[in-house]
Amino acid sequence: MSRRLELRQVSKRFGDIDVLAGITLHVEPGEFVSILGPSGAGKSTIFSLLTGGLDGYGGDVDFDGRPLADARRPFALMPQRDALMPWRTVIDNAALGLEVQGMSRKAARDEVASLFGEFGLAGFEHKYPAQLSGGMCQRAALLRTVVQHRAMLLLDEPFGALDALTRTGMQRWLQTMWDRHRWTVLLITHDVREAVFLSDRIYVLSRRPARVLREIAIPLSRPRKDLASPEASAIEADILDTLLDPQPAQRT
Amino acid sequence: MSQPFSATLRIAVLFGKVGPALLSVGTLVLAWELYARLSGISPTTLPAPSRVLAQAIQQRQALFDNTVPTISATLAGFACSLAVAFILSMLIDFFKPLRSALFPLFVISQTLPLVAIAPLIVLWFGFGLTPKIMLVALVTFFPMLVALVQGYASTDRDISALLHSMGASRMRIFRLARLPSSLPYFFAGLRISITYAVVGAIFAEYAGAAKGLGIYMLNAKNNFRSDLVLAAVLVSALLTLVLFAATALIQRAAMPWERLDAARKS
Numbered sequence: 080m081s082r083r084l085e086l087r088q089v090s091k092r093f094g095d096i097d098v099l100a101g102i103t104l105h106v107e108p109g110e111f112v113s114i115l116g117p118s119g120a121g122k123s124t125i126f127s128l129l130t131g132g133l134d135g136y137g138g139d140v141d142f143d144g145r146p147l148a149d150a151r152r153p154f155a156l157m158p159q160r161d162a163l164m165p166w167r168t169v170i171d172n173a174a175l176g177l178e179v180q181g182m183s184r185k186a187a188r189d190e191v192a193s194l195f196g197e198f199g200l201a202g203f204e205h206k207y208p209a210q211l212s213g214g215m216c217q218r219a220a221l222l223r224t225v226v227q228h229r230a231m232l233l234l235d236e237p238f239g240a241l242d243a244l245t246r247t248g249m250q251r252w253l254q255t256m257w258d259r260h261r262w263t264v265l266l267i268t269h270d271v272r273e274a275v276f277l278s279d280r281i282y283v284l285s286r287r288p289a290r291v292l293r294e295i296a297i298p299l300s301r302p303r304k305d306l307a308s309p310e311a312s313a314i315e316a317d318i319l320d321t322l323l324d325p326q327p328a329q330r331t
Numbered sequence: 332m333s334q335p336f337s338a339t340l341r342i343a344v345l346f347g348k349v350g351p352a353l354l355s356v357g358t359l360v361l362a363w364e365l366y367a368r369l370s371g372i373s374p375t376t377l378p379a380p381s382r383v384l385a386q387a388i389q390q391r392q393a394l395f396d397n398t399v400p401t402i403s404a405t406l407a408g409f410a411c412s413l414a415v416a417f418i419l420s421m422l423i424d425f426f427k428p429l430r431s432a433l434f435p436l437f438v439i440s441q442t443l444p445l446v447a448i449a450p451l452i453v454l455w456f457g458f459g460l461t462p463k464i465m466l467v468a469l470v471t472f473f474p475m476l477v478a479l480v481q482g483y484a485s486t487d488r489d490i491s492a493l494l495h496s497m498g499a500s501r502m503r504i505f506r507l508a509r510l511p512s513s514l515p516y517f518f519a520g521l522r523i524s525i526t527y528a529v530v531g532a533i534f535a536e537y538a539g540a541a542k543g544l545g546i547y548m549l550n551a552k553n554n555f556r557s558d559l560v561l562a563a564v565l566v567s568a569l570l571t572l573v574l575f576a577a578t579a580l581i582q583r584a585a586m587p588w589e590r591l592d593a594a595r596k597s
Contacts, residue, residue, distance in 0.1 A: 130496035156496040162489035165588050166511045175507075179497040209591035227497070 081144035083108045083231060083263050084129075089138035091124055097288035098124050101138065104282050104291060106231070106265055111257055113266045113274040116284030117322065122267040123159070124289075126233050130156050143230070155229035159236045161220040163208040169219050170195070170204040176227035191226050198222045199252075214245045221253070231263045238273065250276055258302055271318050275311055276303055283321050293321055378558035387562035394566055397547040402570065404460060404532040404543065408467025409525065416472050420479035424509065425501070430480070437473045445470070445531070449538035458539055466535040471524040478520025482513025515589065518582040525574045529567055 084106040091099040098121040106112045116122050127133045129140070129147070140147040147153075155176065163172045173194075174187035182190070195201045198218045208216055217237055224232055237253075238246040250273055257264065257277070268274050274281050275297055283293045295318065299311060360380050366372070367379035374382060387394060423430045449466055456462040486509045494504045536545025544563050551559035582589070 127492070130492075132492055132495055152496075152498050154496065156493060158489040158493050160489055162487065162493045164490060164508070164511065165592055166514070166586070175494075176497050179494065179499045179503065179507075207588040207591050209588060233496075 082106065082141070083110075083143060084265065085139075085141045086125075087139045087141075089125075089128065089136060089140060091121070091128065091133065091136045099136070100288035100290050102284075102289060102291060104294070106263060108263055109261045111262075111264045111266070111277055111279050113268055113278040113281045114284060115268055115271060115274045115281050115318065115322070116289060117286050118269055120284050120287055121289040122269075122284060123235055126156060126235055126267065129233060130154055153230040154233050155224045155227040155231070157220055157224040157232065157234045157237050160240050161208070161216040163216055163220060163223075165208055168205050168207055169200060169211065172208065173219055173222045173226060175223055180227070191222065194222055194226065197256075212245075213241050214249055217241065217249055218252070221256075225260070225262065231265065234264060234266045236267055236269070238270075239268075246270075246273075253277060254301075254303060271315050271322070275299075275315050275318070281318070283318060293318075375555050375557060378561065383558050383561045383565065386556075386558045387565055390559060390562060393547070394562060397542050397544050397563070398566055398570065400460075400463075400540070400543040401529070401532050401536065401545070401567070404463035404535065405467060405528045405570075405574070407460065408464040408532060409471055409528045411464055412468040412472040412524070412528075413475060415468070416475035416479060420476055420483070421505070423476075423480055424483045424505065437476065440469060441473050443469070445534050449534050453535065453539040458541055462538075463532050463535040463540070463543075467528045467531040470527045470531040474524045474527070475517075475520050478516045479513055482516030483509040485516065486512040514586055518578065518586070521578045521582075522575060525578055526571050529571045529574065533567060 082105045086102050086104050089099055089102045090097070102125065104112070104114070114122050114125065124133070128136050131152075142150040142153050163169075164175070167175070170188055170191060171184070173191040174182075174184065177187035177190060178184055192204065195204055198221070200215060200218060200222065203211060203215065203219075208219070211219065221234075221237065224234070238249050241249060254277055266274070266277065278297050281295045281297065282291050283295065284290070285292050295314065297314060299308070299314075303311075364379050364381060367374075367377055367382075378386075419433070423433070445466070448469070449462075452462040452465055456465065483505075490508050490512075491504060494508055499507065532543070533545040533548070536543030537549055538545075540546040544567050548560050548563045551557075551563065
């Protein structure tokens with residue numbers, strides 16, 4: 080079986096600033112992979128490249144074994160913060176992707192309505208985003224992302240703006256949802272614990288220009304509940320060492 | 332039992348909002364009335380508000396006949412201005428160089444003194460509705476254009492990126508994101524422009540018209556009837572207030588989410 084997504088030596092410059100310096104990574108179908116790196120490392124640039132927001136980059140990107148250019152919009156993006164439209168009700172926000180795909184507003188509403196219960200949003204269909212809590216907004220944004228039925232989800236720091244308690248709740252909820260649906264996910268985060276808790280594999284990125292410092296498989300069994308287990312803590316400490324050591328080359 | 336209480340409360344809240352305005356206007360009118368009566372100033376120079384009001388009621392038919400053309404000129408001119416501003420704002424949004432090409436021209440148009448330009452426009456286009464519409468459009472067009480262009484630019488970049496990732500065309504992104512994002516700016520511009528519009532229409536009539544509040548004021552002034560001038564001013568002030576309130580009502584209906592956003596931010 081071919082890999083779902085594969086980046087080989089992908090590089091990107093903005094003017095004379097190197098942002099990505101040869102990124103090589105891959106994602107298998109049904110796999111949850113995280114890109115972990117410091118703020119401003121160019122993590123979101125990778126998503127912009129994938130969703131066609133930027134032209135001109137070096138290296139190759141393959142999707143399902145063929146060049147990305149041949150694939151027809153295989154990604155559903157969940158941007159940083161929720162990016163819900165304040166002028167649309169929750170159900171119309173959730174249906175946005177389907178509408179853009181050409182579905183009528185009514186048909187799109189009917190399709191997303193059935194998912195509101197599972198996403199903990201039942202009864203809030205006709206509220207505006209301003210009437211929802213931060214956690215509910217993120218769930219609505221994820222709902223908007225998954226109903227597009229794309230081959231792969233790109234989640235860009237989805238819980239970065241939430242308070243710590245809500246964030247932990249959302250991470251647990253996302254894990255439950257993923258266990259049920261087994262979406263192929265590429266997650267960007269700078270939260271080490273979040274990456275360890277959710278991922279099958281983690282790519283640790285360096286500061287700009289971004290390179291892959293390490294690729295780490297997370298062997299913890301699912302469903303994961305106990306983040307304080309010795310194994311999880313050891314992985315977390317190891318990753319933090321990698322990220323915080325200014326000269327990784329000197330590591331043995 | 333909670334019904335009468337909540338009704339009382341609602342009246343109290345309403346008074347809390349309009350009370351200060353009534354108080355300030357009331358104080359000003361009272362001071363004016365006292366000065367006009369006690370200082371011995373001639374009513375031809377400064378009539379008391381009570382006299383202005385009495386004359387306004389006496390002359391209500393003439394005032395009404397002259398208000399209708401002013402309202403038509405204001406609304407027709409404003410509608411033209413809105414239509415042109417909207418079309419141009421869209422063109423500028425899709426083709427940015429147009430902005431640098433046109434904005435200097437529009438800024439210059441805003442520096443034209445109405446005193447000089449109004450008689451010229453009347454000279455060129457006659458005493459009919461056309462010169463009024465043009466003058467109203469001249470004073471309201473640029474504020475509306477700037478409001479719309481700024482409103483489009485205020486679109487959340489995350490929302491644009493999201494729509495782009497969904498494969499939305501530029502036109503689609505404009506309609507789904509940029510246009511709704513501009514609404515708060517649009518209504519802010521609308522509230523300012525609608526007050527300019529009334530002034531613009533009256534100015535055009537002042538420069539020459541068969542009927543209208545502007546020409547009514549001019550005639551009253553030439554007959555040394557400052558009480559009637561002020562009566563016409565009162566009507567134009569009320570007209571402006573009504574139009575202002577109408578824009579606020581339209582905004583509430585068009586943007587039901589706005590008050591929720593405001594409540595969350597406060």
